[in-house]
Amino acid sequence: MKKTKISVTDAARNFADCVNRTHYQRLSFVLVKNGKPVAQLVPDDEKVCLGRDAAKALAKVKLSPEEAKAWRRDLKAGRKVLNPPNRQMAIILDTDVIVQGERATFELEDWLASRPNDQFEVAGITVAELWRGVERARRPHGACAGTLCESYSGHVSDHSLYRADSVCARTDMGGNWKLPGR
């Protein structure tokens, strides 16, 4: 079926026309916002298979252990080669980048600002490392580093740091579990 790209603004201005063309001419519209597809307008009876449809159908299938194993293997292999559309390659900040930013030997904030289109992430292990440093610090600098950790956690936790990772990172610092040294 033919799909026509249209901006959200144009779609809103000509909504009735878009709906008519979808219904009578069997056209599909891909609504684009800032150059990226965000929604689709498709005929009502067009079959759209969602993840939940697939899960529902699969729940009815009785697979033998061998088949289930093979299916799981295929799914895993499929996921590896599948690139979600428009997925942006994120950048994970290594600990040394954050630490040098904190020590002002590197203008981290400026560098982050110079890459407005990139998405930055921090691994849970890095947060653990930073908190370990805070815990070990016995001078006023420790308090500053703690503030820094809070600051970066605040910046990244909403979209790029798993909440569980963050909690685990802090928990590990107070527990008996010891991370191997560098």
Next chain:
Amino acid sequence: MIGYYDLIVGATALERGSQVATFNKRHFAQIKDLGIIEPK
């Protein structure tokens, strides 16, 4: 030799399809297929 923490960061990046920004390019370069960015 690459450290444990760096290995975990590198593995995390590979699993998530991310790149790593680091000043320690020499170590991370040992991880095959890992995208590395050296901030400047």
